[in-house]
Amino acid sequence: MKAAEFEYFRPTTLDEACGLLADTGDDADRCLLAGGQTLVPMMAMRLARPTHLIDINRITELQGIRDLGGSVEIGAGTRQRAVEKDPITRRKLPLLAAALPHVGHHQTRNRGTVGGSIVLGDASAEIPLVALILNATLIIHRRDGRRETMADGFFEGPMMTALEPGDILTTIRFPVWDGTTGSAFHEVAPRKGDYALVSAGAQVALDANGTCIRAAIGVGGCAPTPLRLQAVEDALVGQRLTDALITQAIAPVPDLIDPESSVHASAAYRRRAAPQLVQRALLDALSEARP
Amino acid sequence: MPDDRPAASNYRYISQPRRTKEDKRFITGRGAFVQDVQLAHTKHIALVASPYPRANILSIDTSAALAMDGVLDVITGAELTEHTDRLYHGVDLPNVRWHPLAVDMTRYAGEWVAAVIADSRYIAEDAAELVAVEYEPLDAAIGIERVMEPDAPLVHPDHGSNILLKKKFVWGAVDDDFAAAEHTISYRARWGRSSAVPIETFGVITRWSEKDEVLEVWASIQMPQYQEQIADALRIPLNAVRVHNYIDVGGSYGVKRGIKQTVLSGYAARKLGCPVRLIEDRIDNMSGGDAHGPDRLFDVTLAYNGDGLIRSMKMRVVDDVGAYPGRSIQQLGKPISALCGPYRMSSIEYDVTSVTSNKTSQVAVRGFGQAPTNFALETGVEKIARRLGLDRTEIRRRNFIRHDEFPWKIPSGTAYDSGDYHTVLDKAMRFAGWDALIAQRDAARAEGRLVGLGIATCLEPGGGNNIFEHLLNEKIQITTFVESALLKIDGQGQVTVAISTHTAGQGHQTLAATVAGEELERDPDGIRVVHLDSLEALPTRGPVASRMAIMLGSAVSKAARRLRNRMIHIAAHDLAVADTEVEYADGEFTVRGDPARKRSWLEIVFIAHRQLHRMPPDTEPGLQTIEVHAVPGGGKLPNEKGEVQIYPCFSFQAHIPLVEIDRVTGQVEILDYAVAHDCGTVINPKIVRGMMMGGIGHGIGAALYEKFDYTEDGQLLSGTFLDYLLPSAHEIPDIRDTEHCTPSPLTSHGQKGSGEGGYLGAPAALASAVNDALEPLDISLTELPMRLADIEAALHTHANPVPETAP
Amino acid sequence: MIATIDIEFTVNGKPVRISVPPRMTLVDCLRDMLGLTGSHIGCEHGVCGACSVMLDRVPIRSCLMFAVQADGAAVTTVEGLEGPDGKLSPLQEAFWDCHAMQCGYCTPGMLVAAQGLLDENPTPTSAEIREAISSNLCRCTGYQQIVEAIQLAAQRMNEGVDHA
Structure with a gap:
């Protein structure tokens, strides 16, 4: 080999x-x-x-985590483990912090980079899913210029992204949510550290009355790309989140996804597990938001 | 460490928690694995593998590959078959021809079709891509029941059938026992195609020495009669093969057979006149190497009474051995040594069928067929308990052979040496905290959680008297397999033990040194243990079948006692007293009752080596001896009733895992795992405990994670470590262990085998736990592995039963 | 043939200058060019961890790096875990005491993974140990005695006890 x-x-x-x-x-x-x-x-x-x-491992411009207040910029070449261990991540990007321990193992995270995972765009990978859920801004350089694009729309198909030949993803800018927020990440994998069979991430923000003012939810392993569940978000925003409401909101999930079968999980398995993992993520996010 | 180790033994070194002799070289990176052997001018093999499970090979064009810089040769099956003989199968199959490289037809996806030999593995792989093979793809025979259908594609057309062996054994009055029993229960159990999968793949380096006219072999091997089979296939005498047994083997657990690889490498080395190295990469290994294990379908009927006593068993088993069976068919034979497990059955019918398919070939795996068999048996015991509403531990107690009934002869004729199953089960339950675990389970169930407590026991036959081969093939009239030790005390009084096999992590150097040290009262740390190469070696069977503590341990013990007695004899002569007047202790030979009259160890050594004038008459100079040990109780062919003693020693374990199933994902979490084991006298507790723990880990894999999956048309889906799921430190939990000691009367110190038991018990125990968790839902699973998707599917089907279609 | 590339790096503290083909993995370079055969090859696709080494004091898989990438780096292999006088490290001693291995094939990578953990977390819990070594597959031990060895090493290091 x-x-x-x-x-x-x-x-x-x-x-x-x-x-x-x-x-x-x-x-x-x-x-x-x-x-x-x-x-x-x-x-x-x-x-x-x-x-x-x-x-591109020696390019210092691709390294580092920068707290810009309302957002955090992570150099595409920053090692996953460095991001995982950085207090900025835990404080400002709790969803990413929750997802990173599911990415491979210590040793692969010691080398693997945040940008590398996004660029591969694996539908089962955690970091692209978090980028999509938070709709991170992707900063891309090429010889004749620089552009920004949103994670929403970046993942185009199985291991396919909106990157053009000649493009280099240089920075990922994650938005930071203010106020009372909670987030959680759940996944099922054959073994811990394997690619997820199904993963689900959720981040919610509540107002002083406990009403959901913002929700971002997505699933991995359920479609050719990571998938954001806009319909579920819409059903929650503006509502006081109860168990019953969440149960109702996740009901359409099986119809929103388009999973395929693999050795370790059939499409039917994924269809059944996805709403339940979304529910778990939502409930945990909610309980984190309501201390 | 276990908290209730048996009271400290009277031994000085045996059973003491001493450091092993082997570990130091491994923690410093100085192990000598085959990949570490660096010979000048070595050339490297890369393999061209068939992408098709079944295809005719129409042509092979090697010209582009041969034209590459750095490429020496490309060998095809046709060339190899001309110059080497076919490889050996475990039973007579004249029309099932097996060669290292496919000839005319490929029989599984991944089968090796050609071998490129080049200056480096990198170049060899480049060239392998350029070998152009033209195939005519054919339908494949896939599916354990499908391959037996009359219209199934034939894997070996000349054989005329996909059934390689079909044989039925009846021991005792099965029909009468069935007629007399109050109940019967029939069930199907399925053992999925998993395997041992060591972290080191198989590798071999061969060199033909023109000077000596000897083929030198360095290999990562665990294969009885390895050198014999290589010599036969290469058409050279056995004494022209030198296998270097000092090579450390990076795990085997049965699978490292290496015959076809070595024949290929050996042929190339002789042809090209340089060392040739074939180190399988992981893909070579998992699809084309000695990779796959038993793949079995059991249909079992048990006859039992209302009190739970099992009277008789009919076990029908079909085993899919893949494309070329090699020795694997015999894995249906070993279980005959313990078919009824620890239970008192009076008769057994055993109906075995071995089928070939277009899957990668099966090889030996830890327990040689016993782990699937134990799973099938324990599944039935659990089913009877459920049906009778009897406690699962109570039914076992009622059926266990009692401590005072040993030696106990089972229907197939093997006598179990010793055991105390009731005590070990009780000990396991006490140690596990059975009642508290039940309470924990019930409390969790009350919350709606799927928690289950498992229980399984297992017998581990040890010693490896392979008379079962005769049962499957009457032409094989082998009634023992021996193991040898050479002991010598050199001119400076140092002790060296020479053993005749390689080692794959079982700690044979520690074993031999500990036993020799015990007998000679010398510190094992100062005893050297060397591995003789196969030309120097004494008769050996090698480390298979949980046999080295039994066989090598007893051989070393006998040899050491003989030398000790010889030294006493020399001392007695020198002290002018009778042998019985001399006591030996701590390196001193003293006249009984007269401590001033004594000789030191070194004095006796000096006399023996240099002072013939002080030696007793007719005593051989020097201090050396050879012991060739035959398997206790062996040496006989089956009697007219088909009964025969197969293995001599039987260890026992009881496993108690507590699991929780995630209702959504089907994932099984092992919340607790307790085990009690009894393998008689333990030579080194750290080694024995480690092998048991590792066996349990291996069993957790077989129960919950590991399977070589195939598509319906014969493509292997689990050919890498990304898809074939070896459990990591996350999947294997902390395991609590305790032990008991029922010595064997048949071995030097009461020791029994211990390398397999963990793997024999864990799959059945986990199946028990999973089924206990699912019992409130009345779901019962009898197929391994029980992977998360399988469990989730069962839960889903239960929650959403298929609506009955309207008439 | 593509030209080899000259690189300089340190291995176990010793400077190395060699010329490697770009496609040669770090583990092949260590084993075949530098003779450091302690790091093993188990899967070559980044799953088993038998090839784990430290790259600038951080454990990584040396089958997932090309040797050219190590240019300028400090690599530590199992052969570098002993003290300069050949004294075993506390972790090596604990592995021996607990017999945290059988065949020894995964052991060098396991030691590297464990050392990496203890370097950043001198008092790991059992769960943290399992997390750290879950990147390294062992088929012999079921991990039990490995976990115990790492706990023992941590305990001894924290007590400052020398058990050589």
Whole structure:
């Protein structure tokens, strides 16, 4: 299980990386290498075989967590474990903090990056789901410019995103919710640390009267992409959240999702588990919001 | 550590919680695994595997691969078959031809079709992609019942059927016992295709020495008669094969058979004149290597009375051995040694069918067929208890063979050596806190939670007298398998034990040194244990069948006692007294009642090695001896009733897990796990405990996580560690253990086997716990593994029964 | 053939300068080029952890990194866990005392994972230990004696007791 041959490049600046990636003068298959926790095994199995591997691990512009008050910016190349351990994450991005321990294991999170996971866009992965639920802003660079796009709409299909050839995801800006909020993340995986069969994340904000003023809910493993459950959110916002209301709100979930079968869980399994995990996430988020 | 270890034994080293001899090299990274062997000019094999489960090979074009820089050769099945003989199966199957590389037809997805030999594994893999194989895909034979249907595709067309073996045994008056019994119960149990899956794949390096005309082999191996089979296939004499047994094996638990790999590598090494290394990668290993375990369908009927006493059993079992059975068919044979488990049945019918399919071949797995059998048996015991409303522990107590009834002969003719099942079960229950666990379960149930308490017991046959092979194939008339030890005390008085096999984590060096140290009253830390290579080796069967404590332990003990007596003899002669007048203790030979007259250890050593003039007449110079130990109670063919003693020693365990099932996800969480074990005298408690814990972990995998899944058309879905789910430290909980000691009368110190019991008991115990959790819903599952989706599906079906269709 | 690349890094404190093909994994480089065969290869796709090493004091899987990526880094393998005088580390001693292994194949990676845990959390709970070593598969032990060994090592290190 050895990778096919490739040429290796190690830019130290974003401009250099953009330049290397944009060079399309030949038939080369150029690929960025970040944490490598998914790409390298794919290469070992020769399911991925880039001819030009551009290692972006030494680009300091891609590193770091910045608290901007109303948002937190995380450099795409920041290691998942660094984000998990950072107090800013726990304080400002509790949903991300709750999801990260489900991502692989210590050792894979020591290398795996936040941006790498988003760029892969696996429908079962936790970080893309959190980015989608919170509708993070994705900052993308390429040789001729910089743009921002929202996570909503970024995930286009199975392992497919809105990134164009030449694009580098550089920063993820997560919005921080004010006020009385609660969040929770639940998932079922064959073993802890495996890709989720079904995952569900929820974040809610309540006003002083306990009425839900904001809700963000999504599921993983239930469609070709991570999925936000707008209809469930709509059923909750403006309401006082009771168990009965939540039960009613999750009822349409099986119809909102489009799961596939895999070795460890059928589509029917996912259809049945998804609403229940959403319910668990909502109840936990609610109880966190109501101390 | 266990809190109620039996009272400290009278032994000085045996049973003491001493450090092992092996561990130091592993914690410092100095283990000598096959991958660590670096020979100059070694070439590397990469394999071309069939993508089809069943296909005709129309052509193989190796030219592009051969043209690559760094590629030495590409070997195909046709070439190999011309120069090597077919590989051996455990039963007579003249028309089931097995070769290291497929010839004309592929029989499972992943079967090796060609081997590329190159300067590095990287280059070899590059070239393997360039080997162009033209296939004609055919329908595959998949499904344990499907393959037996008359219109099923034939895996081996020349054999004319997918049934490789069908045999029925009847021991005792089965029909009479059934007629006399008050009730019968029939059920089906299914053991899924899981396996041992060591973290080290199989690997082998071979080198043909022109100087010695010997094939040298370094391999990650656990295979009885390995060198014999290699020699046969390569058409060289057995004494032209040198297997280096010092190689550390990175786990095996039965699977590391390595025959086809070694024949391939050995052929290439001789042909190319350089060392050739075949280290399976994980994909080679799981789809094409010695990977898969038993895959069994049981149909069992038990005849029992209203008091729960089981009188007789009819067990029909079908085992899917995959494409090439090798020795795996014999895994239906070993369970004959303990078919009725710890229970007093008076008759048994055992109807076995071995089928071939277009799946990866089955190989030996820990317990050699006993874990599935025990699961099937325990499933029935639980079912009877439920049906009679009898406590699950009480039904076992009523059926257990009593402590005072040993040796107890079971219907198939094997006598169990010793046991105290009632005491061990009681001990397990007390230790587990059975009543409190029941209360905990009931309180959880009252809250609507699905909590279940499991119970299972198991017998672990140990010793490995493979007469069961004869039962499945009368031509095999092998009535014992021996194990040997060579002991010597050198000119400086140091003790060395030479053993004749490799080791795969069972701690044979510690075992041999501890027993030798005990007998000679020398510190085991100072005793060296070496692994003889196969040319130097004495007769051996190797570390299979929970046998090394029994066989190697007894061999070392006998050899050490002989040397000790010889030293006493020398001392007595030198002191001019009778042998019986000399006492040996702590390295000193003293005249009884006259402590001033004595000789030291070193004096006797010096006399033995250098001072023939002080030696007793007719005494061999030096201090060395060989003991070749035969399996106790073996040596006989079956009698006219088909009865025969198979294994000599029987260990016993009782497992008590508490589980909770998540109603939504079907996930099983093990809340508590307690176990009591009795393997007689323990040589090293840390090793024995570790093997039991590991066996339980392995059993948790087989019960809840692990399966080689296939699509209906024969593609393997679990060919990597992403899909085949070995349990991690999350899935295996803290396990509480206690022990009991019922010594075996058949071994040097009362020891029995201990490498398999955890794996034999855990699957049945977890099935019991899961079913106990589901009992309030009247759901009963009898198929392993019980993975989360299986349990969730059962819960869903229960909550949403299929509405009856209107007439 | 693609040209090899010169890299410099330290392995167990010793500087290394070698030239590697870009596609060579770190574990292959350590084993085949540097002769450090303590780190093992179990799956080569990042699941089993037999190849765990420390990269700049953090445990990682060395099958999921190319050796060229280690340029400039400090790598510690199992061979570097002993003291300079060959004295076993408290963790190694505890693994031996508890017989936290059988075949020894996963042991080097397990030690690295455990050392990584103790470096950042000197008083781990049993659950934290299981979390940290869940990245490393062991087929022999059922993990029980490994967990006990890590607990013992932590206890001894915190008591400052030398059990060599």
